[in-house]
Amino acid sequence: MSSEQIERRLQKLNTMRSNGMNVYPERFLKNYELYEASLLEDGTEDVRTAGRITSIRSFSKLSFITISDIQGSLQLLLNKQEAGEELFSQFHQLIDIGDFIGVEGKMYTTKSGEKTLRIETYEFLGKALKPLPEKWHGLTNIELRYRQRYLDMIMTKETKNRVLIRSKLIQSVRRFFEDYNFIEVETPILQHTSSGALAKPFTTYHNALDTELNLRIAPETYLKRLIVGGFTKIFEVAKCFRNEGTSPQHLQEFTMVEGYAAYWNYQDTMKFMREMLMDVLVKTFNTTTITLGEQTIDFSEQWEVVSFRDIIFRNTGIDINLFPDVKDLLQETERRNIKLDNAEIENMGRGNFIDHLYKKTCRPLIVKPTFLVQHPIDLSPLARANDENPLLTDRFQLVVNGAEIINAYSELVDPVEQRRRLENQALLKSSGDAEAMEMDEEYLAAMEHGMPPISGWGFGIDRLLMVLTDCATIKDCVYFPLTKKI
Incomplete structure (x- = not known):
């Protein structure tokens, strides 16, 4: 993420405010959640829904936009002729991926079979000052995904x-x-x-x-x-x-x-x-x-129902009933070359020792x-x-x-x-x-x-x-x- 990207978004935010737009409005009245709208029949009118913009594909006179939330996503069609020159130009000049919009329009299905809402009007609902990551998957990003779980979602x-x-x-x-x-x-x-x-x-x-x-x-x-x-x-x-x-x-x-x-x-x-x-x-x-x-x-x-004694005997050959003293049990595991890999093993009571033995030698084998x-x-x-x-x-x-x-x-x-x-x-x-x-x-x-x-x-x-x-x-x-x- 570059400082230039953030600066451009701040400039757009300031332009919106100078144009009298409410950049962070208090509400938007929906009549469908995104996942509900994606199931509507073609021709359904006055559909109002909202979400975060997660993709934009722009052409000269139209754009396909995807908005998403945790439960679903919906493709939108922004057509210059249907939405009007002002809304069309405003979208491409001021709105970014990551921003929130509320939309109203009519449902149809594209030639590729994707349910889509034809935008008749939209409202801006919130500017994201930082862009969403372009690449997210992969081992190198695991720690970052945990730290910024909201982006991971x-x-x-x-x-x-x-x-x-x-x-x-x-x-x-x-x-x-x-x-x-x-x-x-x-x-x-x-x-x-x-x-x-x-x-x-x-x-x-x-x-x-x-x-x-x-x-x-x-x-x-x-x-x-x-x-x-x-x-x-x-x-x-x-x-x-x-x-x-x-x-x-x-x-x-x-x-x-x-x-x-x-x-x-x-x-x-x-x-x-x-x-x-x-x-x-x-x-x-x-x-x-x-x-x-x-x-x-x-x-x-x-x-299956199996006893603690039987499952340890099955996997190690040790009958724990024969070793009432934890020191004797420890010696038996060492005699059988069973490595328990615990620095505190010699300080454990018999119960914790047996539990540790089971967890190391038996539990991973149960499916x-x-x-x-x-x-x-x-x-x-x-x-x-x-x-x-x-x-x-x-x-x-x-x-x-x-x-x-x-x-x-x-x-x-x-x-x-x-x-x-x-x-x-x-x-x-x-x-x-x-x-x-x-x-x-x-x-x-x-x-x-x-x-x-x-x-x-x-x-x-x-x-x-x-x-x-x-x-x-x-x-x-x-x-x-x-x-x-x-």
Whole structure:
């Protein structure tokens, strides 16, 4: 972008103002959105619509113009004879690609088959002082596309489609829960502890209260307080924050949907989540079949259910049940030449170590929808222990194409057992396990007032969108991914 280009546009803006034009008018009355106008029958009159100019093809007595917005585009025909000499000349002298116009006219179809509006009159609706980029695609522009996402949405069809799918996905999730009489709620982002997941929090400081606080890593413990308070079916679309490394599947700021149902167990939730995902696929993509890489997956087929122990044994030959001590388990992975590539591996508790082993050796190999069950108890501090084997939890994760997209439990509602587990987590944290949970006395106090049986679940909107659109990186699945400050 040259300073000369900006200067020319500023000169045009000044000319418009000196001619008495309102360069930034307050409104334009439309009767059709762009995508609606593009579907109208030929001969439809008095069509009023508006958008940003994204292309101009000019000839001596006519011009073809394309105007666009996030949902669609429409070709316009500006004919000197039909619009008049003044509007025709004004357009070519003062208006640029990137500017906004409102138009009124009549629909027809060109010889090449493109729906087009014949402009009878137009109104100028806004001057762009900087031009749109001429070239945008390519690896060299990825960081710029993230920094200037608004331009990426204008210039990149895949980005435009994905953000629209994201909005539709969230809408369909909300409607599904509401159809089953779940109530949407909100819980605090600023919290005194970092409960609800095994993760490292962001910290901040509250000046008025003179206290350090964390940004929430999950809404779990506050949602459960609402169950104590009498709610029975709730969910939240929650912004969460985890101060950990980024990867193609991870963001430090992400959107989670978390919900709880009193009197359910995790098997009820397995059925419910399968039904939800099928409903979301149909409402968002009009199909239950998704292509992931070279493989087509029909989500309506049976989903495999496999235990944590079995999938690790299948892929590594290690039976984690034979290694109750984390040091012995570490030695066994080293004996088998399994490289885990984590500088903090020796400080991890057994649960986090097993989870890391699974993520490195097993999860990338799972493509079709798979329920992973029977997690070790030390990996799930807030989950209910299995009645038959107290070393395992009543929990599942749904994994698709190497990514965990749903995590769910039968929840632990015994306050004495919960205190014992959080005390163990606090010991791990003091020993160097940065992702272990903190003690949370306020949550324990709520539990001690009594909880019914509960099952809960959580899933990331960004991760789900990434998987269902077969996207290579999760950054492409949020509106404004975080980038380094220039």
